[in-house]
Amino acid sequence: MTEYDKALTARATQIAGLLVFEIPVHGDNRGWFKENWQREKMGLAGLPDFGPVQNNISFNDAPGTTRGIHAEPWDKFISVATGRIFGVWVDLRAGSTFGVVVTAILDPSRAVFVPRGVGNAFQTLDPNTVYTYLVNDHWSADAQYASVNLADETLAIDWPIPLDRAELSVKDRAHPRLSELVPFAPRRTLVLGAGGQLGRALHEVYSDAGYVDLAARGQLDLTSSGLDKAFRWRDYDTIINAAAFTAVDAAESAEGRAAAWAANVTGVSTLARLATEHGMTLVHISSDYVFDGTSPRPYREDDSVSPLGVYGQTKAAGDCIVATVPRHYIVRTSWVIGDGRNFVGTMLSLAERGIDPFVVDDQQGRLTFTSELARAIRHLIESRAPFGTYNVTGSGGVCSWADIARRTFALAGHDPDRVTGVSTKEYFAAAATPVAPRPRNSVLCLEKILSVGFEPAPVDRLLAAYVDAKKHALARRKGHA
Template identity: 65%
Template sequence: MTLRHDRTLQTTTTPIPGLVLVDLPVPGDGRGWFKENWQREKLLALGLPDLGPVQNNISFNDAAGTTRGIHAEPWDKYVSVATGRIFGAWVDLRHGPTFGAVFTAELDASQAILVPRGVGNSYQTLEPGTAYAYLVNDHWSPDAAYTFLNLADETAAIDWPIPLEEAEISAKDLAHPRLADVVPMRGRRTLVLGGDGQLGRALRAVLPDAEFTTRADLDLARPGSWPPRRWRDYAAIVNAAAYTAVDAAETPEGRRDAWAVNVTGVAELARVATANRITLVHVSSDYVFDGTVDEHREDEPASPLGVYGQTKAAGDAIVGTVPDHYVVRTSWVIGDGGNFVRTMASLAERGVDPAVVDDQVGRLTFATEIARAIAHLLAVRPAPGTYNVSNDGDPVSWADVARQVFAATGHDPARVTGTTTAAYFAGRAGIAPRPLRSTLDLARIRATGFEPQQQDAALVRYLTS
């Protein structure tokens, strides 16, 4: 077969999701030919993912009929032919609706194919002296999970040009299982840090297949103590862990702990995510601002007032260096366990009439709303960056929220009196400064198709659930 020299650079999709055939220009003359086998900028412009190759392998095959496969590996590979010609066969061995789907094609040096993680790859040489080349984006590891399918599987029913009984096949490949006995390869996982916190518990409902860790499993303050983990098996890390003791962070010990968890630990997460091409989702806070504007946009420069806010701002900046990241900035978080809303409900029930600050203004953010937004970002995959997330509605003060709690639980909201932040904390030492305006602009998260729920209705649901 004569090498095709008339192809233009283009891609063709296949019945297997993510398996993409690539036509490559191969200009030539009497001296031979030349091709750009992997040209990152051009291929990304055609819609291919950024492979990020770390290894280049070549398999030279002396005879026609050499047959190898079917091997599904836990990394992506970009397959091409340097010399000769192959018949390639690919079978989707991933868990999902296309499990068992088959695609075949003949390839010479003028074509390549992107084979995604979990798709079984195999080929048969059609000419002697065929050199088969492939780029991969992870190094081979004995700890990695592999999936195999028998070349003669009756369900896949691959029509090999050279009958398998006449082909050169290794004993190991001959022993691979039939499709009915193949355990499908699962997709890359999501790892959630802080799985026992209020946000971690909310995330369990929207990310049921994720792996959840606690501080005992993975302590952000002690990156050197993290147990070995095959990070390439993860597609996303959600950091729902943080040091959040705002006032304690103003003490010498608290300052050290806050920087250790919110900065040093986050820096290690950022390093891991960058090195392993993982999406890093990191939860931020309105405390990165000084609260001097009515509504905070994502691009507002950080201006933290206290140590907690300083550590969160530093962590945000570090996460921003990860190629694929989402900083989810929230305010006034309410979740499971002790919190302002539960405290006000308890005071109302016990007949206590509280004085509550009325010069701090913002919106509540229920942990379930943050979890819903994170799941949305991971599903939709908008542009990396920072996204404000809170419940929607008119900005209110903490005193307004307290009155709503009293009313919703059947008590007189007039029992709540307002006071200023300065008066409330007067005479108390070690109190961190609070931003007075914490309302977040929600336009950017809305533009991704996420519609924040109203805080008033969410508050009623929270109190009655």
């Protein structure tokens, strides 16, 4: 018999993410009423906001009708409209709980949330049982499915009605044993802009992960009208967007302005919409250029943006869009150095060629090596840090570009006094093309990223290692010449 007027509660089970809900059912002489799925109340009780897109109903004529055990690539909220079922759930996901079994009797006053990759089965206990479920994706022939035999000996399910007397389909009787099953793969991670400096660092930091897909610029156009169908997005848990228009001076031209807005705003808005629709985490890279550089202290994550130039404007707009995604990390950084053309590499080249550079000395900040940026991104995702904005740079003292140039010369065995410091205005005085205004203060406060357990490495140590690696690479090239 259905139990009336329970309090709405959620109970965790031995299978991670599988929740059993007690649902208030209100009855009188006319029958009963219940809120079968109530987004706000059930969210407060613990139900993920899983975004259902379809409602399915299964009518079962006789007791003993048995269906399953099926795991699909979507989440399900399962309840009973009339009758009772014996529900069975088996974790078919890779991990320590693979093969764990949970059972419960469901009637109109009890429901269950079944996460993606958990096998679901039921056996009806009453005639004319109606079983209903919400799912957050549409059926697709190319999606990954997994099934295990209802009579698997290792699962040892105590069916109320023995399977030899139950009503099963031929297909369900033929499902493989658990020992034959390949565990259900987790949702994947997609790195966009994989050919860039950060993309290459992400490739390296995820080199041990078989669940990461890489898409370089030539493989995916963020501004394409076909982006919606470029991937089966429901298969992805996380998008790391390492693709961006970063030519800050070119963005000041008419052509560059259009390209910057297309990549940094239009493309990002499409990713934000897809991430929201499919329940994905979106990782977005922000910049110190969203600030005007006039703050007397390091910039915090919650400081108001005030960009000076087009590039900064597009990055600030992208930040605002990504902040609307329920699951997002905005990783704000500055003065990025990685595998490719960059400031430190340029200084090393000048030093080796005997050129004494003039370098800006009135902009302050810290370098960020892409290896650290990639490491911080993986830490945020895997530690499940609270969603939001995080500053990430190297740690240590604040310096100017001229200071970094002198340090680079010295580490490479050259006289640091060959570097002459000049003001930004002096440096760009003779520029023939438009120049983007630079923030004078690019120092970012690191307290928040430290609070979630990530400790950025000192810039001095990373710079020394970077220069040493470049010196060895140059020596090898000369040896082969």
